[in-house]
Amino acid sequence: MTFVGVVGAGVMGTGVAQNLAQSGHSVVLVDNDPDALDRAVTRIELDCRMSRMLGGPEVDPAAVLSLIATGTSLGLLAETEVVIENITESWELKSALYPKLDAACKAGTVFVVNTSAIPITKIASLTSRPDKVMGVHFMNPVPMKPACEFIPGYHTSEQTKDTVRALLESMGKKPIPVNDASGFVSNRVLMLTVNEAAFLVHEGVADAETVDEVFRSCFGHPMGPLETADLIGVDTILYSVEVLYEQFNDSKYRPCPLLKKMTDAGLHGRKSGKGFYTYAG
Amino acid sequence: MSQDARNEIRAFITAKFPRMTFTDEQDIFALGFVNSLFAMELVMFIEKAFGTRIPNEELNLDNFRTVARMADLVRRQQSAATAR
Numbered sequence: 001m002t003f004v005g006v007v008g009a010g011v012m013g014t015g016v017a018q019n020l021a022q023s024g025h026s027v028v029l030v031d032n033d034p035d036a037l038d039r040a041v042t043r044i045e046l047d048c049r050m051s052r053m054l055g056g057p058e059v060d061p062a063a064v065l066s067l068i069a070t071g072t073s074l075g076l077l078a079e080t081e082v083v084i085e086n087i088t089e090s091w092e093l094k095s096a097l098y099p100k101l102d103a104a105c106k107a108g109t110v111f112v113v114n115t116s117a118i119p120i121t122k123i124a125s126l127t128s129r130p131d132k133v134m135g136v137h138f139m140n141p142v143p144m145k146p147a148c149e150f151i152p153g154y155h156t157s158e159q160t161k162d163t164v165r166a167l168l169e170s171m172g173k174k175p176i177p178v179n180d181a182s183g184f185v186s187n188r189v190l191m192l193t194v195n196e197a198a199f200l201v202h203e204g205v206a207d208a209e210t211v212d213e214v215f216r217s218c219f220g221h222p223m224g225p226l227e228t229a230d231l232i233g234v235d236t237i238l239y240s241v242e243v244l245y246e247q248f249n250d251s252k253y254r255p256c257p258l259l260k261k262m263t264d265a266g267l268h269g270r271k272s273g274k275g276f277y278t279y280a281g
Numbered sequence: 282m283s284q285d286a287r288n289e290i291r292a293f294i295t296a297k298f299p300r301m302t303f304t305d306e307q308d309i310f311a312l313g314f315v316n317s318l319f320a321m322e323l324v325m326f327i328e329k330a331f332g333t334r335i336p337n338e339e340l341n342l343d344n345f346r347t348v349a350r351m352a353d354l355v356r357r358q359q360s361a362a363t364a365r
Contacts, residue, residue: 053340054317280326
């Protein structure tokens, strides 16, 4: 059992905390917003109840939640062996957080950056322990996905890689090694696909349902790109495309204006009840 | 009551997938419009709309495949609540 800190109780942090607890690890979930922590607990309970129905194992919500402590102070992370950070995909926010994490945690704590597009080496440079910083790009919904991208930074040590690999394997994840570059493999391709799909809607070429139907019916994808956008979060898609644009300075990563408008309007997808589609909740 | 439940469930699905045409007996998951994540929304909707908490043994995809089966599930929960 590893004592793991999870920072950020959004969609990804909640899934990571649940997956860790389901695998028998002790978790402290930290977020500066107490409401986000309450939502995370509710979400984890619902997800555990649904596990078997969605093709997973039978999971006892009470047993999982008994392994997860929550709180708003980074001080709770002091004794953790590994911290998995999942805050909003924004350089401004991440660059403010890492020096604080560095100060709050003991010297041996390994930092795992869960990011869609920010280079790991750049984040490691914010800390006094670049050898103990590792990138992992988890997929959503975390407890159901069998693999993740595994991204060492320039200075990441072999020992750190071993620690993180063992933790991921204990969570039932296959780590797929990828070199450090903005967007890694998955999001270099996926974010542009979603961005272009949003342009199709924006330009009136097809509505969201039609775009998705083409991907499902013609390509056999289980979900179309805009359903995927709603699952990931429309705001997260926008921030990721913006990070790619910032990193490569290439106009092919220009974000679709519709993504900006939806983000400003609070149409963030499943988590907000409305995105390209409308959800219950 | 069962007909009301059917109508409410049907309205919820139609609002989400306006172009999907289906009978009360048709497997909505087999039509290619919805995936298993939608099952989670159905559970949340049914629990909220009918003021019930579906017990774990009833959380089975087969109970959510058709409007008729979902309405039956609601009826079972309501009669169980009345019996208590």
